[in-house]
Amino acid sequence: xxxxxxxxxxxxxxxxxxxxxxxxxxxxxxxxxxxxxxxxxxxxxxxxxxxxxxxxxxxxxxxxxxxxxxxxxxxxxxxxxxxxxxxxxxxxxxxxxxxxxxxxxxxxxxxxxxxxxxxxxxxxxxxxxxxxxxxxxxxxxxxxxxxxxxxxxxxxxxxxxxxxxxxxxxxxxxxxxxxxxxxxxxxxxxxxxxxxxxxxxxxxxxxxxxxxxxxxxxxxxxxxxxxxxxxxxxxxxxxxxxxxxxxxxxxxxxxxxxxxxxxxxxxxxxxxxxxxxxxxxxxxxxxxxxxxxxxxxxxxxxxxxxxxxxxxxxxxxxxxxxxxxxxxxxxxxxxxxxxxxxxxxxxxxxxxx
Amino acid sequence: xxxxxxxxxxxxxxxxxxxxxxxxxxxxxxxxxxxxxxxxxxxxxxxxxxxxxxxxxxxxxxxxxxxxxxxxxxxxxx
Numbered sequence: 001x002x003x004x005x006x007x008x009x010x011x012x013x014x015x016x017x018x019x020x021x022x023x024x025x026x027x028x029x030x031x032x033x034x035x036x037x038x039x040x041x042x043x044x045x046x047x048x049x050x051x052x053x054x055x056x057x058x059x060x061x062x063x064x065x066x067x068x069x070x071x072x073x074x075x076x077x078x079x080x081x082x083x084x085x086x087x088x089x090x091x092x093x094x095x096x097x098x099x100x101x102x103x104x105x106x107x108x109x110x111x112x113x114x115x116x117x118x119x120x121x122x123x124x125x126x127x128x129x130x131x132x133x134x135x136x137x138x139x140x141x142x143x144x145x146x147x148x149x150x151x152x153x154x155x156x157x158x159x160x161x162x163x164x165x166x167x168x169x170x171x172x173x174x175x176x177x178x179x180x181x182x183x184x185x186x187x188x189x190x191x192x193x194x195x196x197x198x199x200x201x202x203x204x205x206x207x208x209x210x211x212x213x214x215x216x217x218x219x220x221x222x223x224x225x226x227x228x229x230x231x232x233x234x235x236x237x238x239x240x241x242x243x244x245x246x247x248x249x250x251x252x253x254x255x256x257x258x259x260x261x262x263x264x265x266x267x268x269x270x271x272x273x274x275x276x277x278x279x280x281x282x283x284x285x286x287x288x289x290x291x292x293x294x295x296x297x298x299x300x301x302x303x304x305x306x307x308x309x310x311x312x313x314x315x316x317x318x319x320x321x322x323x324x325x326x327x328x329x330x331x332x333x334x335x336x337x338x339x340x341x342x343x344x345x346x347x348x349x350x351x352x353x
Numbered sequence: 354x355x356x357x358x359x360x361x362x363x364x365x366x367x368x369x370x371x372x373x374x375x376x377x378x379x380x381x382x383x384x385x386x387x388x389x390x391x392x393x394x395x396x397x398x399x400x401x402x403x404x405x406x407x408x409x410x411x412x413x414x415x416x417x418x419x420x421x422x423x424x425x426x427x428x429x430x431x
Contacts (some may be wrong), residue, residue, distance in 0.1 A: 108401020137402040240411035249387040
């Protein structure tokens with residue numbers, strides 16, 4: 001490990017400028033902080049955390065819609081555990097759960113099938129949250145629900161696609177990123193091809209990385225070598241899990257059920273083609289087809305800078321609320337509430353860089 | 354949220370695999386995989402689904418590396 005850090009320093013010395021590398025994935029943010037990789041970087045290599053946690057980027061208005069639906073005791077809301085504590089505009093799913101005792105937390109989307117069967121007199125509403133890693137499993141579950149002709153299932157479709165968000169980041173003129181450390185497990189599904197346009201059209205190096213300390217260090221070394229050689233392209237470091245074409249079967253199931261739509265990312269705003277919408281044949285499961293949803297305006301705490309943190313423009317230590325008001329026990333913004341949020345990572349492992 | 358772990362397949366019934374993950378046992382569906390999986394194979398698990406079949410030697414090497422890191426962290430915390 002020492003050798004690779006030395007090699008990074010050596011190559012960084014050969015660079016004639018400062019370079020900024022954004023890690024897209026929240027799991028990478030946690031690993032970088034846990035292993036202290038940011039402290040090993042030479043002065044001219046800066047690691048920036050990006051928007052990579054599906055929980056963090058779910059808009060407040062979607063959480064408010066889920067809470068709105070929980071007010072009816074004939075509805076059961078089903079969520080992944082990470083979503084429970086995320087603050088909406090006034091309250092959270094956790095604070096509302098005891099009112100009608102109608103919340104179920106699942107580990108796997110497949111558990112929903114059993115919940116629909118055991119509660120046939122209730123509407124089961126699944127809060128679809130996740131990137132391409134999670135969406136195929138959700139899509140497979142929705143397909144089986146259709147095959148089983150289950151009638152009491154609905155979903156709030158708030159899934160997100162990563163490459164369109166990366167394009168939005170490179171189009172932001174205030175951000176000057178040289179390279180992306182691309183998400184390993186999203187890429188297990190989508191492969192490396194969907195990032196190639198970012199290298200070709202926007203001149204950014206993209207390297208798909210694994211999650212161990214050595215994987216990340218090796219990926220950083222590949223990135224700075226490519227930058228030094230002005231060889232801008234997309235590469236896979238995480239070759240033991242990622243293939244160029246990804247998992248074709250999982251991709252096929254995902255795209256059979258979900259189409260893309262313009263979608264709001266919390267704190268970031270609307271990104272074209274970055275969200276999930278149910279395709280024809282599965283639309284009957286969309287909550288909008290079954291429930292009257294009151295339109296909710298997107299509102300967040302004005303002092304919270306999660307939006308800028310998700311875009312890598314500011315760091316948690318730049319936020320007035322960080323550790324003073326906003327803590328993991330009492331989170332204000334989404335980056336603190338999710339275990340993989342940038343603020344939660346800084347809070348747990350410390351650091352000012 | 355995109356956390357995945359490596360598991361060793363111990364049993365397969367109706368395309369549901371029982372896998373061993375660092376001594377613990379869990380189940381996962383194999384329906385997202387195009388390739389066939391047999392007992393003794395290693396898969397990458399995410400939210401109750403196997404999302405990839407891994408090369409055996411690479412998987413064993415990764416598990417050993419993780420165990421090494423975990424033991425260093427245990428020593429540091431004790």
